[in-house]
Amino acid sequence: MSATRQLRAFTSSCRALSSRNVVSRCASPIRSGFTPRQVSRVAPSTLSTSWGARAFSLSAPARDADRTLSQKLEEEIKYEKEITSAEGTPEWLTAFQDEGIWTIETQPGSDEITLLRTFGNEQIRLMFTIADIDSNPPENLMESEEQETPEEEQEIPTYPIRTAITVTKSGSKGALSIDAICQDGLFTLENIAFYADAKLGTELSADADWKRRGLYMGPQFEHLDVNVQEEFEVYLRERGISEGLALFIPEYAEFKEQQEYVRWLESVKGFVDA
Structure with missing residues (x-):
């Protein structure tokens, strides 16, 4: 989910948890003056009458549940569309597209985004997914209830997004494959692999993925000589894998996720209403 929605959901859950804790403390039979023995002596008829009747009254016909769910979904759709229509096309996205350096490729219903560009005789592809927004909960949402701050003062959460970068050259059979984490305006390189067969290094298929598993993928980036690490960072920065792109990727991930x-x-x- 988007950072704003994640923050809203987290705040609501904290309030709900706090309310449940208060209710459970007040409803505890031991805190109300009853010992465990006394509780066990409560007449079964009393328990079955009070709790059984209440549970029965909470049940509702299936169609009522459909209608209620549909109404809640409609409310959420209206809320989210109001946000989207108020923002329109973000300026940062227009500016990025106007630069004409990277081409954005994505399909409706897909969680994957591909950025493509040409650099001299090289073709560069960078892929990432919006699934990382949900699978990597931001650390600054994990604060305890006791340290709650007003919503307007809470920081917008950040999260790591995995990127897969491939570089191929016209006239060359090989390909570089680079795994990096994008977060807080920085790319953290994890691994750089070289494939003698560019097709094997770039093909997105189960068969190609299986074949890659048996190949030597190179050392972890942090295990390389420091000077080699620095030159690789310069190499990528020259090709646009820089701070500006590292700021754009999470922005676009949230835009796409919305x-x-x-x-x-x-x-x-539509399915519930059918």
């Missing part, structure tokens, strides 16, 4: 979230809400609502 679009897919609204599409998901509409699809689920």
Whole structure:
């Protein structure tokens, strides 16, 4: 989910948890003056009448549940669309596209984004996914309830996004494959592999992935000589794998995730209403 929605959900869950804790403390039979023995002596008829009747009253016909769920989905769709329409096309996205350096490729319903560019006789592809937004919860959302701050003062959370970068050259059979983490305006390199067969290094298929498993992938980046590490960073920065792109990627991931979230809400609502 987007950082704003994640922050909103986290705040709501903290408040709900706090309310449940208060209720559980007040409802505890031991804190109310009953010992465990006394509780066990409560007449079974009393328990079955009070709790059984209440549980029965909470049950509802299936169609009522459908209608209620549909209404809640509609409310969420309206809320999210109001945010989207108010923002329009973000200036940062327009500016990025106007530069004409990278081409963005993605499909509706897909969680993957591909950035493509040409650099001299090289073709550079950078791939990432919006799934990392949900699978990597931000550390600054993990604060305890006791340290809650007002919503307007809370920081927008950040999270790591994995990127897969490949560099190929026209007239060359090989390919470089680079794994890096993008977070807080920086790329942290993890591994740089070389494939003698460019097709094997760039093909996105189960068969190609299986074949890659048996190959030597090179050492961990941090195990390379420091001077070699620095030159690799310069090499990538010269090709646009820089701070500016590292700031763009999480922004676009959230933008794409917002679009897919609204599409998901509409699809689920359509199914419930059918």
